[in-house]
Amino acid sequence: xxxxxxxxGSGVATSTLAADEVKxxxxxxxxxxxxxxxxxxxxxxxxxxxxxxxxxxxxxxxxMGKPHMSVAGFITGIxxxxxxxxxxxxxxxxxxx
Numbered sequence: 001x002x003x004x005x006x007x008x009g010s011g012v013a014t015s016t017l018a019a020d021e022v023k024x025x026x027x028x029x030x031x032x033x034x035x036x037x038x039x040x041x042x043x044x045x046x047x048x049x050x051x052x053x054x055x056x057x058x059x060x061x062x063x064m065g066k067p068h069m070s071v072a073g074f075i076t077g078i079x080x081x082x083x084x085x086x087x088x089x090x091x092x093x094x095x096x097x
Contacts, residue, residue, distance in 0.1 A: 005051035011040030
C-alpha cells in the first residue's frame with residue numbers, strides 16, 4: 001500500500017482535480033493498493049510523515065525527503081500525457097519496494 005499526498009494552495013479545489021487524475025493513472029497502470037490524502041501547501045510539512053510520495057499543484061522549494069513531483073499539468077493540461085507517463089512509472093516503482 002502506498003500513500004500519495006496531493007497538495008495545492010487551499011487543499012480543496014485543485015488537489016481534488018489532481019487526485020482524480022492520479023486515480024486514473026493508477027487504474028491505467030494497474031495500481032490498486034494506494035491511498036490518496038489531500039492537504040494545503042501550508043499543511044505539507046506536517047503531512048509529509050504520512051506519505052510515500054508527494055504531488056503538488058504549486059511550486060515547492062525545499063527538500064521533502066520523499067519522492068516529489070509537480071502535477072500542475074493535470075490542472076493546466078500542458079504536457080499532460082508526459083506527466084501521466086512519468087507519474088505512472090514513479091508509482092509503479094514505489095509499489096515494487
